[in-house]
Amino acid sequence: MAEEKPARSVDPASHRTRSGRRRAESARSSTPAPTSPPSAQGATRAAARRLARARRRRRTTVEAVAALAGLLALVGYVSWWSEPTPDDQPDPDGLPAVVGRPALPSGSATADAVPGLRPRERSPSPSPSATVVSTPAPPTAPPTLVLSRSDIPATVDLTEAGRRDWLHWGLGGATSPVRKRDGSADLRDLGGRGDRDTWDGNQELFRWRDGAPVDSAGDVADGVYTCGAGNGFRLAVVSDGQPRTATVYLGVWMARGRLDVRVGDDGPRQTLRVEERHTSLSSGVTVRFQAPQGTRVLLTWTVEEAFTPHCGNVGLQAVALR
Known part of the structure; x- marks a missing residue:
């Protein structure tokens, strides 16, 4: 049999002592810690904010x-x-010849300052100037002159023959020709040497419907004449630069007449003669010409030789321009 152990005696005093110790520790752990006064808490928060x-x-x-x-x-x-x-040598404009490198504006001025610009502004590019291309003028054609002679029709309609301008002598007096109303005024009567007189017995007749100061006329046989060697008439046609044709209706009586035509001062010139020793003779002389604008084509119709002491003469009836 097993030996019985004697029962352990419990000291009531020690038991009470341990129980009291546990209760005291439990009371201390549950007791809240003492708190700081309110003034101390405010000072702590201000210090934290400053920090x-x-x-x-x-x-x-x-x-x-x-x-x-x-x-x-x-x-x-x-x-x-x-x-x-x-x-990397710099280019002539002062910038390095490197492709692809970023570059800042240079601190030193590389061009003359432009008034009115603020720093770091770029000078304005010069406005492209308009390129003026001069077109050469076409070469001027040399003056031309051609004379021809023909018989005068029995009746001449000056309105049709002189669509650009015309003059007629005799009906308005020896020195006052009738001219085309609203014509070009390219035909000029420059006078001449010798005395003029009127004549109303020409074989050829003239008519018009656009005259001034005589508005219209039909079957006019009038003309003017001047007697004696060296005497005659001077006319001019002012060129407009285009090819033109002037027809001069003239005649002689017992004389030889000489028609000198000259284009300007240095242009071509030609001479044509009309002669009748015993009676009268009429002719139409066509003057075809072209000259620079403003050039005068001068016509001089004079008695080169008279075959009678009784007023051998040259006569003038009309001139038409077209």
Whole structure:
């Protein structure tokens, strides 16, 4: 049999002592910690706020310094790349001949300052000037002159024959010809040497419907004449630059007449003679010409020789231009 152990006696006093210790510890752990007075708490919060603000200022200062350092580094890098190296000679305009490198504006002026521009502005590009291309004038054709002679029709309609201008002598007096109303005024009576007189017995008749100061007339046989060698008439036709034809209706009586035609001062000239020793003779002389605008074609109709002492003469009836 097993030996029986004697029962352990419990000391009531020690038991009470341990129970009391546990209750005391439990009471201490549940007892709240003493709190600080209100004035101490406010001072603590203000100090914390000041500390936070100081930290933010330090952080902002550090960030600004870092940004400035980065910007300075970027400017130095770009300036280093924009400077020409010995292998990259600058172009005549002062910029390096490097393709693809970024470049900042040069600090030194490379061109004359333009008034009114602010710094770092580019000078305005010059306005493109209009290119004037001069067209050479076409070469001027040399003056031309051709004379021909023909019989005068029995009746001449000056309105049709002189569509550009016409003159008729005799009906309005020895020195006052009738001319085309609203004509070109290219025909001029320059007078002449010797006395003029009227004659109303010409074989050829003239008519018109657009005259001034005589508006219209039909079957007019009048004309003018001048007697004696060296005397005659002077006419002019002013050229407009186009080919023109002037027809002079003239005649002689017992004389030889000479018609000299000259284009300007240095242009071509021709001479035509009409002669009748015993009676009268009428002729139409056609003058075809072309000359620069404003050039005068001069016609001189004179008695070259008279075959009678009784007024051998040259006569003039009309001239028409078309």
